[in-house]
Amino acid sequence: MSLLHLLVLSPFLFAILVPFLYRYVRKVHTGWFVLILPLALFIYFLQFIKLTSSGEEVVRTFEWIPSLDINFTLHVDGLGLLFALLITGIGSLVTLYSIYYLSKDKEALHNFYVYLLLFMGAMLGVVLSDNLIVLYTFWEITSLSSFLLIGYWYKREKSRYGAQKSMLITVFGGLALLGGIILLYMMTGTFSIREIIANLDLLKGEALLLPALILVLLGAFTKSAQFPFHIWLPDAMEAPTPVSAYLHSATMVKAGIYLVARLSPVFSDHAAWFILISIFGISTLFWGSFSAVKQTDLKGILAFSTVSQLGMIMSLLGVGSASLHYDYLENNIFIVAVTAAIFHLINHATFKGSLFMVAGIVDHETGTRDIRKLGGLMGIMPVTFTIALIGSFSMAGIPPFNGFLSKEMFLTGMVNVLKMDIYHLETWGILLPVIAWVASVFTFVYSMILFFRTFTGKLQLEKLEKKPHEAPVGMLISPVILASLAVIFGFFPNILSSTLIIPAMKSILPTIAQSGREFDVEIKHWHGFTPELFMTIGIIVIGTILFLTVRKWSFIYERFPQKLALNHFYDQGLVGTERGSAWIMKSFMSGHIRDYLVYIFVFLSIISLSSLFVTNAFHLDVTNVAPIGVYEIILSLLAVGGAIITVLARTRMVAIIAAGVVGYTISLFFVIFRAPDLALTQLVVETISVALFLLCFFHLPEITKKQKRLRFRLLNLLVSIGVGFVVTMFGIASHSEKLFPSISKYFVEESYEKAGGKNIVNVILVDFRGFDTLFEITVLGIAAFGIFAIVKLRLTKRSEREHEGK
């Protein structure tokens, strides 16, 4: 186990300490101890930049279950490092923020930081694992810890609802991912991502490739809140704001993005990869930005905005996967889409993290997040105002912030789709840039709503729960850092290009990297008069108009039928599933033993009969049949008569006696078939059981003692005839088909020689097969003790009841 392994697992190890620190060091906010860890990890991971930017990778293996090809292999390359830096960097900032956000005295901090550390470790594991099963393990831990974090205020109904919803959706996707992983293993014979990518030939023409692709994408889409699985993200906003900032803007929701980026070398040859990711990404982008405009809750806006931005990154990755098809192009125009995806990934983490923290500050200092109650905070909260300005303008894509650059590149990538001639893109490809542009307009509108409704306008002091004032310095440190990063990356984007973006691109596009071509990533503010520039101008102009007139056209949201909302489908689906399964269970689990017997007998008959005829096992052979004598006929008639009377009897007494007749007839059968031991035993046992029947009869309670005739039921008749038929068929068939000679000869010959007895039955019972007898008498003993216990315990209970009654 190398240092790297220990560091990836260190959040888990540290999580063990947190409750002790919380318990014994009450004076210091537990967050201060926690803060050390992500900070140290961040600094440690920074060292790798030098390594990855020179194109090297670090691989460390720790054998976990080598016999199943499951090894804890860590693999640090450009893409993994980028995510690791995001996780630890934003993790540190979020921890710092949470120290001031969560009260030391009121909150269960030990829970919070344990969950947060679990999450951090799991995310690091996801992005650095090379083994798909290990990746899946960490993937599920992120689902679990995010469930715990969303339900942190578990006494609130909405928290529990949101936590359950996110759990159901992400675990559904996680299981689909597991299916995809297993399919990949079946095709390639390895769980290692690097080996799969190195042996891509194995996947060529495999029929399982498409199912594997779809299952992996299901996992990625549910985790990254892509349409239509985005519905859990807005409800996850019930979590504490640091959690929303960390999980639902910067890290967990990007796990799906990571997965798509990581596995795109594997799948991007397949047309479905490009089509599915682009379509789902672009529709998520549109739907998220469209829905964000109608939100009135700050975090609601941010949630839908996150959904929309994730869709944007996803669609960029989809378009970028086309770059493999245009290998021959000298200046591969689709590589720019991958660049944009990575660049925007970083940008989104900076501005969205800061905006979430702003929303948290506003909530913390005013007591509400409702934009209808907020307004005019600009003068009261100047620092928060500045951060929000940078964040929302960057999100809207306004120069000079970093969002502008990535939006430009995004539009470039989308416009480039028009130059494609595969997958019939020349016809429907135009949709991509158009939708992207419309969505960007909406992005502009909600960014402006978010900013102006909160900080400008009239201050509505009477609606606020607290008297607003600027947040404490500690709370402002993290958003200030993130906002300044947004500005720095806006002005000097190229500090990222060689350090982070190019190594990450090499991981996403390994074939192009191997061909020796250098990625030319020069992010410039000024591209000249390109179509993208005019599109951006259009976005700003139309967006401003729409923002100013938002009250006039927002009625379209009310027109949108509630019944078509995805949440409605989810809720109804959940209720419907519960009702449906309850209905199914009720429909056959009637609680009546009679019904269950009918199921058992019907299945027995159908399965046995069909197997008898499918295997063609039935045939009738009368060569071995002994002649039938007159006694047999008489006894058979007696037994049949007794059985018929038992069934048709009007009173219980008659049925008991008729059953006794059958029993005694059987002992007579034993007599004429020369089985004296059996005859004796049958005689005595029958007598005792008839006596017990009579006893039961005598003790039947008075109330239900109706001498009712057995009711006739056609179904029962059919089932019993069926069972009788099956048993008869099997009897005849097995008699006619004697495959081996009987072993009874041995007993006849050896019983006196070996066991010193002449009664073969008895010798078999006590000597040859005494083992069976030993346990048969044990059964009898258990039965006797059982009866004793039932009768006696009931008596003591009754006496107790009487005692209590008095």
Place this chain on the structure above:
Amino acid sequence: MKVNDLILKTATNVVSFIIITFSIYLFFTGHYTPGGGFIGGLMTSGGLLLLLLAYDLETVQSIIPFDFKKVIATGLLLALGTGIGGLFFDKPFLTHTYGYFDLPFFGEDTALATATLFDLGVYLVVVGITMTIIQTIGESE
């Protein structure tokens, strides 16, 4: 109404002993002719049952002061013990042996088999369970 069942009791006194004797006969001849522990046990409890019918539970309990649950346990231990006995002679579990002995009372060439001990276990269990069941249900009201 008080019933004078003198005839029943007198007949029972005679008949039950015949039944029990017959059951012991059945038990001992089991290895050679029909019979054995199971049927012998059932027959013995039949004789005891007759006593129960003629007298009442307390009387029979005072005549035969056994706890029949312990009889079951004894029978099971006996059966298990004969099985384990084989292990001491380096033989598999439940290996029986037999031999012919000259005994003073039973005459020459009397066959003695360990299987009979096993059968005795069966006998005791069967007597024990029938009597336990009948006594339990009889007492239960």
